Amino acid sequence: MLNALVIGCGRVGSAVALQLHQEEWDVTVVDENEDALSRLGENWPGRFIVGHGMDAALLRDAGIEEADAVVVATDGDNTNIIIGQVAQKRFDVRCVVVRVLDPARAKFYAERGLNTVNPTSVAIDALLDASRTCAIPAAPPEAEEVVG
């Protein structure tokens, strides 16, 4: 079984944790706020640890040394970037994925070997694609009547 450590249990982190659990990963979730556990549903079978992801002792307790993947998705870009680098450089985790909202910082750290996921640029691309689709005029209704 693969081990995942998910740091930050907001909308993103909790959904990732639930999905990985569905896919039979052994998932441990860390969040500063114990109320965040409710995002994982009634009977979360994995581990849930209350604390800050900057705390190296807590990361060790959470099993970072055995983790196959670490997903960092707290609500702070800078916190995520630092925790991601700690996971990668200090604990030698092979697969570290970090949520970074600011495209500029996401790009800079991606160039430095951190696997950053940037929801902002994903949203920008999706909105642009959707707008371009809207801008293409729909087939005029008369044409359809002719065909019919």
Add this chain to the structure above:
Amino acid sequence: MYVIVAGGGKIGANVTRSLLRLGHEVTLIEQRRDRFEVLEDEFEHQVQRGDATELFVLERAGIARPPDIVLALTGDDEDNMIVGQIAREKYGVPKVIARVNDPRNQPHFDLLGISPTICATSSVMALVEHEVPEHDLIHLLELRGENLEIVEVQIDGDSPSAGKSIEALSLPEGSRLISVMRSGHAEIAVGSTVLEAGDQVLAILEPGKEDELRRVLLRR
């Protein structure tokens, strides 16, 4: 020289004032509006409002020149580490000094190569140890760049080194005694200096030699 200061709290504001008084060119960056307005009254165009971890904010402050030094002095350790990394690695700023707010984050600064750092808590604790020694070997100063540290050792009556001259001690390689403080008076340590109970000895050594030094001086 040109200095960018990130964080306009008490430390950042006082450092900015001191640097300006010395005739340096400074740009201070502060994120909070209320704090920024207070600072603007004093520093005028030399303070800018924004998040110093945003690249465009740093660029507006002139990070691309680049400055001679960047001081990351915000109240948030993650922010200080990011400012330090971006300044050094993206813009080639030659020197960065970062503030450590929570001493538990010190290993993260070290891991990311952000150095030198300054931590008020650690400084206070070092002074407390110096004033009220709890341990037999007190770390006074770490010279990270040189990979050396300066420690203080208190010699007492049971110490095997008491009554011996320094040249008669087989001090570990990579260590030297610097000075001996006796009844409120310090002297430079030389080979013929004879240690006595009650002496406070300063030593310089490579990290990791503490136990050997402790054994020779104190047999503990």
